[in-house]
Amino acid sequence: MITLASDFGTPYPAAMKGVLLSRSDARLVDIGHEFPRQNVTATAFWLTQVLPEFPPAVHLVVVDPGVGTDRAALAVRAGEHVLVGPDNGVLCPPARALAASSDADTDIETYEIAVDDPRSSTFHGRDVFAPAAAAVHEIGLDRLSSLETLSPVNDFVDLEFPSPEIGDTEATGEVLVVDDFGNAITNVPGEVLEGRESVRINGEKRPVVPSYAHAVEGTPIVTIGSHGNVECAVNRGRGDEAFGLAVGDVVRIRPL
């Protein structure tokens, strides 16, 4: 199985599918192609959420603002999964999440992919990463290190999500992503909400509820989202607008 994730919209993902299907009989599964455009951190966050749900697979991930520069191409084995994509950090958090969720094997091995004069300088999804993902799929996990185009590396671009500050009277974090419903998802662990009926978010008192529809329609609420973090939302509305929050904005949570 090969999954595909990108910020490409239409129709560039189809070119990657064509390349994969020309070189492999793997089942293809779209993760999505509307990841926040050129946003490595947001894409990495979403992939840490969704990839651990999958059975062992090769995950082709192309959010690649540095395409055509000398940034490397990587294949990262994490548990029974392999991620293939650019060396800009986007693969690292999902690799850790995949390794952590593996029963069998929690190792992470990182390889650089040899890139030999690709057809274009602007579309390595088609010209570098898709061929590499197909090759990785065809050779199989056990024989990965025998693939000639892969060399183990220790030096690559890592990415950590920003850490929240959890104090006695206040937690401070930021908005990591806004989903398509407008829910503003922070990096603050949901535990700070436990046992609370309401909190102050950037000074405004907001009810803490188990899910959106526990509040009257249109009410701004705070909840623990499916990711386990604090989420600012509105029942049947957009949390980002009601709270005035965008990706990267600071969120101060003050238990009442």
Next chain:
Amino acid sequence: MITLASDFGTPYPAAMKGVLLSRSDARLVDIGHEFPRQNVTATAFWLTQVLPEFPPAVHLVVVDPGVGTDRAALAVRAGEHVLVGPDNGVLCPPARALAASSDADTDIETYEIAVDDPRSSTFHGRDVFAPAAAAVHEIGLDRLSSLETLSPVNDFVDLEFPSPEIGDTEATGEVLVVDDFGNAITNVPGEVLEGRESVRINGEKRPVVPSYAHAVEGTPIVTIGSHGNVECAVNRGRGDEAFGLAVGDVVRIRPL
């Protein structure tokens, strides 16, 4: 075969796919993940149109504004199909359409799915409905009633589309959905247009044509859409804008 329909955008559908693929070898088919957000009626309308085209399948349908409340989770057998989703009415009209189009079996059986402490309160697509859809697929249609997590129910939330009023000199209905071309699709059956060259729509005289390009580019027209209902459109333009119509708006049709 398991189909997936939701209002999730990117990337939540991928989490459901991961859950399904971890529990089943079923073929997965995306119906779409941009259904009108949190709009149960519009989604139900679209599903009555598209699901009867499918061979027997399990249809995972998640438009679920009540997630995390005490609304039940349902599996509905309709002919040789099973729909899995929330008890908010979204499954009912497509279930009737599937049963009506079945050659073999026009029965509808409704089951409540036992929900046992899901991982999250906000993402039952991943935590409740996808596992249930996989279980239903794996046990198969004939043994559905033997699945321990299913109990037959007679009491569930039903949904009927609003009925038009068809009088001698006027038909009154409303806009059910607007498609991505801007075509405003009403609940008025297309028969009211038969034999007419033009009608008044909310007072304005409009030509009745067999299809969009039978009128000069930019002309607002009325036609019988692929669903059999009256549709307000513009050749190479947006009907919703030209007619000033949005979902739920009243449409008065007066044959001339």
Next chain:
Amino acid sequence: MITLASDFGTPYPAAMKGVLLSRSDARLVDIGHEFPRQNVTATAFWLTQVLPEFPPAVHLVVVDPGVGTDRAALAVRAGEHVLVGPDNGVLCPPARALAASSDADTDIETYEIAVDDPRSSTFHGRDVFAPAAAAVHEIGLDRLSSLETLSPVNDFVDLEFPSPEIGDTEATGEVLVVDDFGNAITNVPGEVLEGRESVRINGEKRPVVPSYAHAVEGTPIVTIGSHGNVECAVNRGRGDEAFGLAVGDVVRIRPL
């Protein structure tokens, strides 16, 4: 394998998938359903880019502003591929690209599909083209001419992309498409940029770089895109906005 490309958005593609799956066990692959709406030329351009990446397949292409008029329905064999769609030119450039990229067979054969009283006048994707694509897939390439619903034709709507004018001191072309990143892709071959460090685009001096990130963030740049043509872009921004360019706009390139 059957691929699907359309300008349908959600949920009409699902109806086509249902029809295909009811008539064939073919693997289905989405090329995309957000092609520029009712834009035959732009869709044809994108398909010339992506379809040649695919192994032999039937390609169902429905961008069909003339649906329900007397425009014909076509099946076009190009090398080992068959394209199925409306006779409005959208199939012609990708057919030439597929034939040109075929190792075995560079012939193009065009057939008219007999259309017998379709269910609707407004959705031939469901009622005409999907059934034809399934029939073509099931009979197979070698026996295509034995399909009773196909008749060879020589007379059909052709489509050529507009030609650029390449002079000694200036190249003049136009914007063919704008991709989802905002890159404005022209019909001017990339060769006019070779060996240049900068050019004037409609009078403004712009750097020529191998890829987006070779310029400081926010800089308007000119590059040779993955399609081989001149592309006007911005590193981490939208080229269409920075250059003031939309589809169809004239682009004058003056080497410096």
